[in-house]
Amino acid sequence: MAQYLLEILSEEIPARMQPGAARDLARLAGEALAAAGFAEARVRTFAGPRRLTLVADDLPLAQADLVETRKGPRVGAPDAALEGFLRSTGVTRDQLEARDGVWFATLTRRGRPTAEVMAELAAGIIARFPWPKSMLSASGRTRWVRPIRRLVSLFDGVVAPFAIDGLQAGALSEGHRVMGQIGPFAVTDFSQYQAELERRFVVLEAEARKRRILEGASALAAAEGLELVQDAGLLEETAGMVEWPVPVLGAFDPAYLDVPGEVIRTTMRVNQRYFALRRPGEAGLAPHFICIANIVSPDGPDLIVAGNRRVLEARLSDARFFWDEDRKTPLEARRARLAGVTFHARLGTMLQRAERLEAAARVLARYTGADPDLAALAGRLAKADLASGMVGEFPELQGVMGGYYARHEGLPEPVAEAIAAHYRPQGPSDAAPSAPTAMAVALADKLDVLVGFFRIGEAPTGSRDPFALRRAALGVIRIALENQLRLPLGELLGALNGGEPPPGLLDFIRDRLKGALRDQGARPDQIEAVFALADDDMARLAARLEALARFLETADGAHLLAGFKRADNILAAEARKGPLPKGAPVRAATPDEEGALFDALAASAPAVEAALDREDFAGAMTALARLRQPVDAFFDAVLVNAPEPEVREGRLRLLAAVTALMRRVAEFGLISG
Amino acid sequence: MPDRRPLSFQDLILELHAYWSARGCVILQPLDLEVGAGTLHPATVLRALGPKPWRAAYVQPSRRPSDGRFGDNPNRLRLFHQYQVILKPNPEDMQELYLGSLAAVGIDPARHDIRFVEDDWENPTVGAWGLGWEVWCDGMEISQYTYFQQVGGLDVAPVSGELTYGLERLALYVQGVDSVYDLAFNDPQSPDFKTYGEVVLEAEREFSAFEQEAADVALLQRHFEDMEREVPRLLAARGRQGQPLVLPAYDHVLKASHLFNLLDARGAIAVAERQSYIGRIRDLCRACAEAWVALETAAGAGR
DSSP states (O other): EEEEEEEESSSSOOOHHHHHHHHHHHHHHHHHHOOOOOOOOEEEEESSSSSSEEEEEEEEEEEEOEEEEEEETTTOOOOHHHHHHHHHHOOOOGOOOOOOOHHEEEEEOOOOOOHHHHHHHHHHHHHOOOOOEEETTTTTTOESOOOEEEEEEETTEEEEOOETEEOOSSSSEEESSSSSSOOOOEOSSHHHHHEEEHTTTTOOHHHHHHHHHHHHHHHHHHHTTTTTOOOOHHHHHHHHTTTSSSEEEEEOOOGGGGGGGHHHHHHHIIIOOOOEOTTTTSSSSOSSSEEEOOOTTTOSSHHHHHHHHHHEEEEEEEEHHHHHHTTOHHHHHHHHGGGGEETTHHHHHHEHHHHHHHHHHHHHHHHHHHHHHHHHHHHHHHHGGGGGGGHHHHHHGGHHHHHHHHHHHTTHHHHHHHHHHOOOOOTTSSSSOSSHHHHHHHHHHHHHHHHHHHTTTOOTTTTBOTTHHHHHHHHHHHHHHTTTOOHHHHHHHHTTSSSSSOTTHHHHHHHHHHHHHHHTOOOOOHHHHTTTTTOHHHHHHHHHHHHHHHHHHHHHHHHHHHHHHHHHHHHHHHHHHSSSSOOOOOOOOSSSHHHHEEEEEHHHHHHHHHHHTTTOOOHHHHHHHHHHHHHHHHHHHOOOOOSHHHHHHHHHHHHHHHHHHHHHHHHHHGGGG | OTSSSOHHHHHHHHHHHHHHHTOOOOOOOOOSSSSSOOOGHHHHHHTTTTOOOOEEEEEEEEEEEGGOOTTTSSSSEEEEEEEEEEEEEEEHHHHHHHHHHHHHHOOOTTTEEEEEEOOEEEEGGGTTEEEEEEEEEEEEEEEEEEEEEEEEEEEEOOEEEEEEEHHHHHHHHHHHHSSSSSEEEEESTTTTTOOOHHHHHHHHHHHHHHIIISSSSHHHHHHHHHHHHHHHHHEEEEEESSSSHHHHHHHHHHHHHHHHOOOOOOOSSHHHHHHHHHHHHHHHHHHHHHHHHHHHHHHHHOO
16 A cells, blocks of 8 residues: 655745645545545645645555446347447457347456556646635646645655646655755655654644644743733634744733733734733733744844834834823714714614614613613714724724723723623624623624614525624524523514514524524424424523423423324324314213323313413423323224214314324424434 | 844845846836835836736835824834835745845844735725735734736736835834834944934924825815826827827826825815725726736737
8 A cells, every 4th residue: 555645835825724725635635536446545634834735545556447348239230330339439349248139348447557646636636726815826827825836746655747837746845944954855755754844844733833832832931920821713823824833932011011901912913923921810911922933043032032022012002002092082972983984885874873773772671681771871882982093903802992991981880891792792602791781782783783784685695694694693692592581583673673574584593593502402303393383582492492302302202292293193194084173172981091181181281381371391391291191091092083973073173182282382293203 | 144234224225226136127216206105106017917027126105194193103104115026927936035135134034033924915096916925024024025916907917926125114123223213324334324314304294294284185186186087088199109108197097096195194085985086096097007908918919
């Protein structure tokens, strides 16, 4: 078994694209290998700042030969037919074989040498690689993320040649751009390649680079009595920016610490890709930073640290300028400037949006338990920081800065907190707000966007969701579910739209809710069973679903579901013969099992209804559970299709009543058995 | 090299001239018009279009009226200097050439952490964009490095590589100075040493006041419209060889662009109007680009 190695060395690949590139390379190679008959091959891929690498192990030296038998014309068919068959198969008449009066040709396709197949496969992958954004080469003939500089293509230690835009693939790779031995080295196989790279200051594996960054940075921090502020996204990004990660620690003037920590962290992260540090047990930041350099300087790190420190202090000085300037203008005055900021051509200005948020937050306060005046004030001022210098510079601090400025001018804490949190949750790992005022404004913010864009016909389609409406809907769902809010969604959406909800919006949110519940592990059939009840209260739907899932895990639940299905099947079969009997069931004297089921139903129905009124779904399920034994006994002893029409009709009425009661809890017919 | 005395501002320019001259570039003088960036020089915008190879380097004083701080901010200027290099088609060793130029001005890539950080450049007013990086030296952005993909709204073929060095930034770094006004403009040992501040501070003060306070908005608007009319007229006119007057027309696009920047600095452009102004300039630029490509292609065919 042999190995194939491909390295595509290019100019610097954007860090954000590297993980996807490694995945795409593995996927494309896997598909192409399978199509070439090498499904057994083991594929590994690596992405780094200057190279994509593929290694495929366990390859045979050649493809297996393919033997194929083709059926031809009958023996004795006209010559023209036979000639045509010979032409299409490329065999001669004496190679044909007659079986059961029909000519057959046996075709053998020789497997090609693997080296040749792999070279073709590599060129094909490069030609159609799905970079999110790519550029034309100088000749204009090929696309890659940045210019390709070298290609290594090696099968079993020998070059498997191909060319891209005049660049011949060979056996030469190279290491770090400025450290160690500069210039190319000959590759023989993957393990030698990885070891040579390491010797030439290139860590091939992204995970290994991350480990070095994390371990090195933590050690530097610990030596100063500090700890690293963890940041997985930054770790991933820095690992994509350096081939040889060298964390270095620097300090900045502590006077800058009077600027909010979020601002310092943001400028360090966004502008400079530095890690922030703090003293263990303290909330605030320490006046230090760690940057991940790509070299070890022969003079030591001082020059690099000093340069980075100067840049950071210039940034912090800018940030402090904005912080000082912004606080001179109250949010109310700043809000007026939103009149000049367009939110969307058809949805008006940011000021109009702020007006809508004020009104909506007042309405929503009722459902979140907030003081309506505070919620309205927070909604009114929520967008004011968009007109601040700091948010102009760091858009990701929107909300957070508004919260600081609100506190600075002495607005009530719930208002400041609501302004700060109203964009949340911004993603799956972001917490949803839980304070009443913050919930009201966060819901108002998202519902306003949803209602607005659905009203103007900008619902997401397929993968296109330019206004992030899916995220907005998920935000609404998380706030409602995590805080057990009772929201009459249809009514609310209607009110925000000045009448009826915009078409499609309620279903859109319901679909997101189904998705969210599935993600939490709920079964799709049970979700459908609960959503069939046409409830628009998300927390209630979730509670009902949870109770249903628990119930169906019990023996009572499983048996009752089977009984329901049996009853429902009988009713459906009978309905096909003619209309089912109408009216409520009457207690039958005999047999005992029929009377017993009637009694159990009569006892359980009010209990189910009472529990449903209390929204005690577990209680409703428990009340239903009392039907299990009588239903089972009924089916064991009673023949529904009795010869006497009145008896048959009475039994059908009884079964219809049982299924109807069960349907008050969930549409059991949609649950798979 | 690391022990060498840091270069003065003007020696930095002279070193870059020598370096790029030795690599086949024509060394041009700045465009004698007010522009916001070195890219806008016709030596880049127009020469990046069409099939002919081209290598040029030049300094371009770049005016950004909105960035003026009246000479008070040590890091922000309303007029700064870009060093611009265009290599068409982009050579295979362009990154090495660039790193070599840093070494030539005293930044040794083995001692400084040089990084190519994703930053795709675009300039909507000239309908241009490309893929590339901002180049960091120890965390400071010192250059923009771009492979053009479109200019004047047209696809480029072949692709050009563009380097833009922020000369003041680079000088701050090389000289280890914190305020731009403290930079050594010429050699500190020379008989009449001048700091950067001594050379430009008065202009910063006066022009900040002109651009942000004193410029006559009505006049600027009138001139903008004049330029806008002039561009199509010049493209319709014919020179002695029968060609449209593309280069004069393009000069007028640049004048319109600078008038727009002045109007913006005077706060005379509402947010909603902004896009429309940019679109108007882009359309003018596109018309010039198309005329230029037609001219260059015809010339290539043996006009």
